[in-house]
Each structure stands twice: as structure tokens, then as C-alpha cells.
Amino acid sequence: MEKKVIILNDQGLHARPAGILVKAASQFKSAVEIKTDKKAANAKSLMSVMGLGLVKGSEITISATGEDEVTALETLVTLINSKFA
Amino acid sequence: MKILLRGKIYLTIFCEFALCLKVMFVIFITFNKCLFTRKKSYFAGDPTAGRFMASEFPIMLFGLPAATLAMYLRAKATKRKAIAGIMLSAALTSIITGITEPIEFSFIFVAPILYIFHVCAAFLSGFLTNLFDIHLGYTFSASIIDFIVGFFNQKNGLMLFAVVGPIMFALYFTVFYWLIGAMDIKTPGREDEDDDNGSEDGSSGEGRRSISVQPVSASDKAREVLAALGGAKNIRALDACITRLRLTVANIDNVNKARLKGLGAAGIMDAGGGNLQVIFGVESDMLKDQIQSLMKQDLSSVASVTSVGTSVGKNVGTNVGSITINSPMNGEIISVDSIPDQTFADKILGDGFAVIPSNGEVYAPMDGKIVQMFRTGHALGMVSKDGIELLIHVGIDTVKMEGRGFKALVKEGENVLAGTKLIEFDLALISKEAKSIISPVVITNMDVIKSLEIVANAKGKKVNQGSTVLKINLK
Numbered sequence A: 001m002e003k004k005v006i007i008l009n010d011q012g013l014h015a016r017p018a019g020i021l022v023k024a025a026s027q028f029k030s031a032v033e034i035k036t037d038k039k040a041a042n043a044k045s046l047m048s049v050m051g052l053g054l055v056k057g058s059e060i061t062i063s064a065t066g067e068d069e070v071t072a073l074e075t076l077v078t079l080i081n082s083k084f085a
Numbered sequence B: 001m002k003i004l005l006r007g008k009i010y011l012t013i014f015c016e017f018a019l020c021l022k023v024m025f026v027i028f029i030t031f032n033k034c035l036f037t038r039k040k041s042y043f044a045g046d047p048t049a050g051r052f053m054a055s056e057f058p059i060m061l062f063g064l065p066a067a068t069l070a071m072y073l074r075a076k077a078t079k080r081k082a083i084a085g086i087m088l089s090a091a092l093t094s095i096i097t098g099i100t101e102p103i104e105f106s107f108i109f110v111a112p113i114l115y116i117f118h119v120c121a122a123f124l125s126g127f128l129t130n131l132f133d134i135h136l137g138y139t140f141s142a143s144i145i146d147f148i149v150g151f152f153n154q155k156n157g158l159m160l161f162a163v164v165g166p167i168m169f170a171l172y173f174t175v176f177y178w179l180i181g182a183m184d185i186k187t188p189g190r191e192d193e194d195d196d197n198g199s200e201d202g203s204s205g206e207g208r209r210s211i212s213v214q215p216v217s218a219s220d221k222a223r224e225v226l227a228a229l230g231g232a233k234n235i236r237a238l239d240a241c242i243t244r245l246r247l248t249v250a251n252i253d254n255v256n257k258a259r260l261k262g263l264g265a266a267g268i269m270d271a272g273g274g275n276l277q278v279i280f281g282v283e284s285d286m287l288k289d290q291i292q293s294l295m296k297q298d299l300s301s302v303a304s305v306t307s308v309g310t311s312v313g314k315n316v317g318t319n320v321g322s323i324t325i326n327s328p329m330n331g332e333i334i335s336v337d338s339i340p341d342q343t344f345a346d347k348i349l350g351d352g353f354a355v356i357p358s359n360g361e362v363y364a365p366m367d368g369k370i371v372q373m374f375r376t377g378h379a380l381g382m383v384s385k386d387g388i389e390l391l392i393h394v395g396i397d398t399v400k401m402e403g404r405g406f407k408a409l410v411k412e413g414e415n416v417l418a419g420t421k422l423i424e425f426d427l428a429l430i431s432k433e434a435k436s437i438i439s440p441v442v443i444t445n446m447d448v449i450k451s452l453e454i455v456a457n458a459k460g461k462k463v464n465q466g467s468t469v470l471k472i473n474l475k
Helices: A015-026 A046-050 A069-081 B002-035 B057-074 B077-097 B112-131 B144-149 B157-182 B193-197 B205-212 B218-228 B257-262 B281-303 B427-433
Strands: A002-006 A031-035 A040-042 A059-065 B235-240 B244-249 B267-272 B275-279 B322-326 B331-334 B351-357 B361-363 B368-373 B379-383 B389-393 B406-408 B421-425 B439-443 B449-454 B468-474
Touching (some): A015 A046, A015 A069, A046 B368, A046 B379, A046 B389, B057 B144, B077 B144, B112 B157, B218 B281, B257 B267, B439 B468
Antiparallel strands (some): A002 A059, A031 A040, B235 B244, B267 B275, B322 B468, B331 B351, B379 B389, B389 B439, B406 B421, B449 B468
16 A cells, blocks of 8 residues: 655755654565655665655655555654654 | 885886897897888988987986986985985986886976976987087987997997087986985985885884885775776776876866875876876786776676665675775764764664764765765765665764755766765864764664674774774674
């Protein structure tokens, strides 16, 4: 399953928020991907997520596949919407 | 001393090589001329020939050898013996074969003014040989060999030895001896001790020499030279001749000249427009071949790491064993726990080390591919061929500076070698505006790492970029 979200925090997905996102994604068993219209990244790899170069306002699709995909997706979407606070 | 020692070895090899070449060449040419003379010339007995070529004999046989004598006498007493070896072989090379580069290279880079004199003196030599109507020709260069080969075709050759030669000898000797002293020109054997030895207090030259020679194998040296040249991506063209690497580089600022000298380059000529010559002596050609194969290897092996996408992070090489990561900056190495930022200190982004930089330059701490260069230039990510993903983050909270004070020198997707300059930053501005200048260097895919440690002689110490900091064992 997947869901579209928009990056809200001011500096986009720079090192720190990306790290938090990756850490959050890594605790789930499901495979988690972040997709833009151009690229896709493994949400459990920091370098991969940072490589998307997401800025404030970027629209992304988060997809999770696996036994805990519902919680995984929900957690990550909440995290992004809370600007990684 | 290191340079002197190498120089001496190179020159000796060079002289012998040149001599062999010369002898073969002379035999070939003479033979050729005897059998297939097509037009009248000096060697065919033309009495009008040999006027121009005669002008070079006083230089090769008298002038430049006199310069070597002056340089020898001006060398420091402790280095005289080594310099005598260099200068004598260089002088004999000039006299016997007419190959003058070993002498010229010993002064033109340290004192271009001597080269200007050398050019003017060549004019004077031509004037004098013409005045005394000396006719001498050569097949290759104005040497004793050529003098003998053309002995029966000469005119007024005696005047060369009796008048013009001694004049040139006296002129070169006086000018070199006087100028080197007056301007304190660092010709061989006059270099400042610190330049090549550091502060070692070895009591003899021999002792110091053994300390300063770096234990790098040939291909390591090629690797280091390549890194000092700014890495594969900085090299647009690479060639070599018998004494030097000839290069065209993308950005001359990425070339670390001091490092090149540390690696044994006797001179570096920046000809402008990215054209560069680095004088490594006769090993230049071998270095060129090694660097070329390194460039190919590195580009292909690093390129095999998939570009950023879902597979990065899984793409771990099969190499097992210890891998090292260098410091990307000059500065003090501290542990990750001391980073004044919770996310880094808690190792959420990964483990590694941090640097308190002492100047505003970031160099590649390992060979690899740049997979992420933040648009603000304050941080970058790279992946090594072993699959290690490294994040270098300059300062804390520097993302808020929106790129002010940062200059990225590489782009995403570029393959770089350790030592390539990646980012320049304004240390003063960042110290003032950012939360901290402490710069984390962390491995972001810790899942591939079995263990890592900061090596003992880096932890808490000031190091230079390129020093080994982290020792890693892969799973």
C-alpha cells in the first residue's frame, strides 16, 4: 500500500530529518520505498533517501509492503507531517 | 635530501640511457649520411655549412659544465658530495652527448633568471663563433661525439677550444656563482633543511634520508600522485615524456602542489589554462601508465556501485577485512558522542567520528562515488566500492545557512579518489553563524559494519586531511 505526502519542514529532507525518517522506517519488517516522479529510494537507507534531494514542498509517495505495512505507513506519514519534531 | 638522492639516481640512469641512445643515433646517422648523401651539408663536406650549429658547441662543452661547477661550489658543505655526483654526471652528459636537460632542469625552475641568462649567453655564443668563423656541425647535438664525427669537416675548431670556449666557461661560471650567492637561489644542495626533512635531527645526511623516504610502493605512489592531482575527474589529459608528467587538469586549484613535491616531484610547471607539468624524472612514464590504469580501474569498479536508488545500501562488496577512512579535513578528531547535536551524538545517522576543522576545505576521505551533494553544499554523501556509505556534514545546523559560505567542487555521480577536494567553506562565517563548526563524518549504513574504531594516534589529536582516522571491519 502507498500514500502521497508533501514535505513540510523548511530545509527539506536534509541529513537530520532524513536520519530520523530512516531510523523510523528501519524498525519495520516491511519493505519501505519513497518515490518521486523521477527516482525511488529505499527508505531504510539514509544515503538513498538523501539522494532524492527532497526540499520543502516536494511531493512524495511512500509505499510499504509487508506484514506491518499499515503501521509503517502511518508512522512515516505522521512523522513527515509533524516536520520531524 | 630525498629529492637530491632520487635526482641523482634518475640523472645517472638518464645519462646512461641518453648515452646509449646517442651512440646508436650517431652511428645510424653517420652510416646513413655516408651511404645516402642527397645534398651537400656539413658532413658531406660543404665548406659553407656548420656556422649556425657551431654556436652551440661552446654552450654544451664549456658554458653549462661551468654552471655545474658553480652550482657544486655553491652547495652546502654537507651536501657537496651528493651534488658532486649529480653535477659531474650532468656535466659529462652535456659534454659527451650534448644532452643538456639534466643541467637545465636543476636551475630553470628555481631561478628563471638563470635561464634568461642562458638564452642571452647562447646569443653571445653564436656571435662569437661567427666572429671567429668557426664551422662545426652535428647530427644530434653539439657534443664531443659529434665534434669527433665531424672532425675533418670543421673549420677553425681550434678557436672553439682556445678562445670562445674559455670565454663561455668564464662567463657561465662567474654569472652562476655570483647570482646564486647574491640572490640566494636554491639550486641543488642549497634547499632549506625544512623543505625536505622536517625537523629530524639525524646526525648524518644518510640518516635523514632514510627517514624522509616514504614507504610507498610504486602503485601506491601512482595512487597518491593521482589524488594529489585532484583525482581522476580532475584529469582531462595525461601524458608523459622522459622526465615529466604532462597534464591538462580541469581545475588547477584541486592540484596539491606541496603533496606532489612530497611525493618526489622535483618541479611543477603551471603553464596556464590547466596545463601542468610535474617533473618526476625517468619514472614519469611508468607513473603515467600506472595512473592511467588506476583511473580505468577506479572508474569501472566504483561505477559498478549502483547509483542512488533502492539498491544502494544492499550493494555491499564481498571484501572482508579492515578498511580505513581518512580525515576529510585538517583539524582535531573527536568522537561522535561529543557532537553538540542529539541526532548525531545518538548515532541515529550512523557512527564514525567528527572533526573540528582548522581550515575551510573538505577532501575525499576514501575512494568512491559522490551519491549526494546537498544543494546548499554543506554536506555530501559518498559510497566506496566496498559499499560503505559515508556522510560528511560540515558544521551543525549549517543547512540553515542556505548555502552561504559553502562551495561544492564536485557533482553527484562523480567518482573521486581519496584526497580529492570536495567542498570549500568559509570557516569564519560558519563559526559565527552556525550552531557549531564540529563536522560529523559518519557511516550511514551501519548494517554492513561489523566493528569500527578511531585509531589511537588520531583520537583527540590534530591531524591533516588524508591521515587515517577510522578502521572498519565489514560483516
